[in-house]
Amino acid sequence: MSFTVRKDDAKGVVVIGVDGQLIVGNRHDLKKKVMDAMEEGERKFVIDFAETGYIDSSGLGVLVSLSKKIRETGGDLRLAGLNDDLRTLFELTKLDTLFTIMGSAEEAAASF
Amino acid sequence: MSFTVRKDDAKGVVVIGVDGQLIVGNRHDLKKKVMDAMEEGERKFVIDFAETGYIDSSGLGVLVSLSKKIRETGGDLRLAGLNDDLRTLFELTKLDTLFTIMGSAEEAAASF
Amino acid sequence: MTAPLRLYVRRSESAPPDSERRINISVRVPTDLDVVEEAVDLVARHCLASGVPPKAARFVVRVVLCEALANAIVYGNQLDPAKRVDVRVEVGEEAVELHVSDEGAGFDPSGIPDPTEPDRIELNQGRGLFLIRQLVDEVHFNDRGNAICMIMRRA
Amino acid sequence: MTAPLRLYVRRSESAPPDSERRINISVRVPTDLDVVEEAVDLVARHCLASGVPPKAARFVVRVVLCEALANAIVYGNQLDPAKRVDVRVEVGEEAVELHVSDEGAGFDPSGIPDPTEPDRIELNQGRGLFLIRQLVDEVHFNDRGNAICMIMRRA
Ligand SMILES: Nc1ncnc2c1ncn2[C@@H]1O[C@H](COP(=O)(O)OP(=O)(O)O)[C@@H](O)[C@H]1O
Numbered sequence: 001m002s003f004t005v006r007k008d009d010a011k012g013v014v015v016i017g018v019d020g021q022l023i024v025g026n027r028h029d030l031k032k033k034v035m036d037a038m039e040e041g042e043r044k045f046v047i048d049f050a051e052t053g054y055i056d057s058s059g060l061g062v063l064v065s066l067s068k069k070i071r072e073t074g075g076d077l078r079l080a081g082l083n084d085d086l087r088t089l090f091e092l093t094k095l096d097t098l099f100t101i102m103g104s105a106e107e108a109a110a111s112f
Numbered sequence: 113m114s115f116t117v118r119k120d121d122a123k124g125v126v127v128i129g130v131d132g133q134l135i136v137g138n139r140h141d142l143k144k145k146v147m148d149a150m151e152e153g154e155r156k157f158v159i160d161f162a163e164t165g166y167i168d169s170s171g172l173g174v175l176v177s178l179s180k181k182i183r184e185t186g187g188d189l190r191l192a193g194l195n196d197d198l199r200t201l202f203e204l205t206k207l208d209t210l211f212t213i214m215g216s217a218e219e220a221a222a223s224f
Numbered sequence: 225m226t227a228p229l230r231l232y233v234r235r236s237e238s239a240p241p242d243s244e245r246r247i248n249i250s251v252r253v254p255t256d257l258d259v260v261e262e263a264v265d266l267v268a269r270h271c272l273a274s275g276v277p278p279k280a281a282r283f284v285v286r287v288v289l290c291e292a293l294a295n296a297i298v299y300g301n302q303l304d305p306a307k308r309v310d311v312r313v314e315v316g317e318e319a320v321e322l323h324v325s326d327e328g329a330g331f332d333p334s335g336i337p338d339p340t341e342p343d344r345i346e347l348n349q350g351r352g353l354f355l356i357r358q359l360v361d362e363v364h365f366n367d368r369g370n371a372i373c374m375i376m377r378r379a
Numbered sequence: 380m381t382a383p384l385r386l387y388v389r390r391s392e393s394a395p396p397d398s399e400r401r402i403n404i405s406v407r408v409p410t411d412l413d414v415v416e417e418a419v420d421l422v423a424r425h426c427l428a429s430g431v432p433p434k435a436a437r438f439v440v441r442v443v444l445c446e447a448l449a450n451a452i453v454y455g456n457q458l459d460p461a462k463r464v465d466v467r468v469e470v471g472e473e474a475v476e477l478h479v480s481d482e483g484a485g486f487d488p489s490g491i492p493d494p495t496e497p498d499r500i501e502l503n504q505g506r507g508l509f510l511i512r513q514l515v516d517e518v519h520f521n522d523r524g525n526a527i528c529m530i531m532r533r534a
């Protein structure tokens with residue numbers, strides 16, 4: 001598992017790609033990456049799941065927690081690149097009502 | 113598992129290809145195919161293992177038995193297309209001393 | 225040589241009764257969150273090898289096993305490296321059963337609240353068993369509550 | 380967007396002791412020669428899924444399992460469809476063990492002659508156990524002689 005971080009300089013959006021799984025064993029790595037970026041002043045985040053295999057409940061939990069933290073600083077988190085299986089996880093847990101879920105990471109970044 | 117039978121009309125050689133495994137569950141099918149051809153007067157046989165996965169001891173046994181029967185009628189059986197793994201089976205059992213083992217089925221057919 | 229004449233000889237159709245086709249896979253997993261992903265992938269590969277539909281093996285099996293393993297490691301074995309988690313998969317013609325058992329004291333699964341309720345939706349946790357129940361067809365626990373059985377029926 | 384900045388986060392290297400990585404696969408096979416090929420392929424796929432090297436899984440595992448299954452079905456269970464053959468595979472870090480047991484009376488494996496002797500080389504049978512012994516690293520039987528264990532060590 002690895003993360004890809006890229007910054008859209010024009011819009012000031014940080015796009016983080018999750019390559020592999022977002023699960024109990026690595027969710028803290030994602031959290032740290034976002035928190036570090038927030039400390040550096042970033043406010044607009046896209047998490048891109050186009051290269052993600054599966055997410056577990058602790059991965060969902062870390063997204064909920066990050067979303068709250070980002071909103072508290074006046075920022076916003078948008079999710080992108082979810083395939084049908086991954087989208088189902090958000091629907092079953094009703095987290096699709098909590099998150100802004102976009103199509104591709106490009107669309108999500110452009111939407112800010 | 114299936115067998116491919118082709119006849120070289122010029123040389124009068126019957127080439128039987130074993131597609132899949134030559135094992136306890138199907139060796140009788142090969143035996144029958146060769147015996148039927150012998151009844152029809154065929155004497156020169158090549159068995160081609162180029163498309164064979166593995167052979168078990170009862171498959172080896174049927175080859176020994178066919179080889180004897182073919183020789184008894186004044187014919188000959190040659191083996192072809194053995195990869196390294198299959199060839200090892202003949203070497204371990206010393207059956208490489210009993211059979212004429214050629215390279216490709218074409219070479220084996222042309223050698224008659 | 226003339227064109228090949230293809231003759232196909234097939235296995236006779238004396239298939240054994242369905243109930244015979246049972247495959248049992250068991251894996252002993254250390255109490256270590258860092259091996260969850262690898263253990264999940266290993267079991268998913270075996271499910272594929274047993275003929276579990278690829279979509280189910282790739283997604284549902286992996287998610288629910290990941291949940292059950294994480295619970296067994298964290299709540300069951302409480303991260304005690306001297307303890308183990310046992311995973312057992314039974315692949316039958318009609319269903320796939322995933323069994324995960326830990327060496328912990330167990331718990332009462334009936335008391336777990338619904339994480340989709342408005343007052344719980346923003347919590348960071350509490351979605352594991354809920355997801356398992358949503359994704360598989362049947363969930364059972366042993367009396368002690370340290371062994372879960374997740375059943376996926378074939379469509 | 381600017382060029383992507385790649386940051387790799389790896390699992391920590393707290394790998395569990397080797398002895399923990401044991402996988403156990405068991406398959407119950409009907410007494411029917413027509414299912415040997417399918418059972419062999421199934422077990423070979425599981426060996427691949429457990430990380431047995433592809434060359435070994437594709438060839439040695441298949442040949443020796445085929446031999447052991449055929450013997451269990453024909454000599455052990457004497458083709459009695461009421462009887463079963465149990466195949467169990469234990470995949471460890473250092474070796475793969477293939478166990479095949481039947482419900483027959485067993486036999487004395489020490490009395491099997493060498494099929495490569497000049498006076499036996501033209502026989503149609505008697506090469507099964509010999510091939511098994513040549514292809515795997517260790518062969519054991521239980522006392523009764525109705526269960527064989529074939530061990531392949533990792534190079
Ligand atoms: N194997 C287990 N042993 C003991 N308690 C467990 C086990 N699995 C689950 N639990 C209990 O059930 C609760 C709910 O688990 P779960 O739905 O997976 O959500 P989460 O793990 O996010 O808390 C856990 O907080 C724990 O108290």
Ligand SMILES: Nc1ncnc2c1ncn2[C@@H]1O[C@H](COP(=O)(O)OP(=O)(O)O)[C@@H](O)[C@H]1O
Nearest residue numbers: 450451454455483485486504505506507508509
């Ligand atoms: N599972 C078994 N139960 C009883 N007898 C067996 C079993 N396996 C092998 N044997 C005996 O060992 C002999 C040698 O077997 P093998 O070397 O496989 O050659 P083949 O099967 O060609 O005879 C068989 O003929 C049989 O008498």
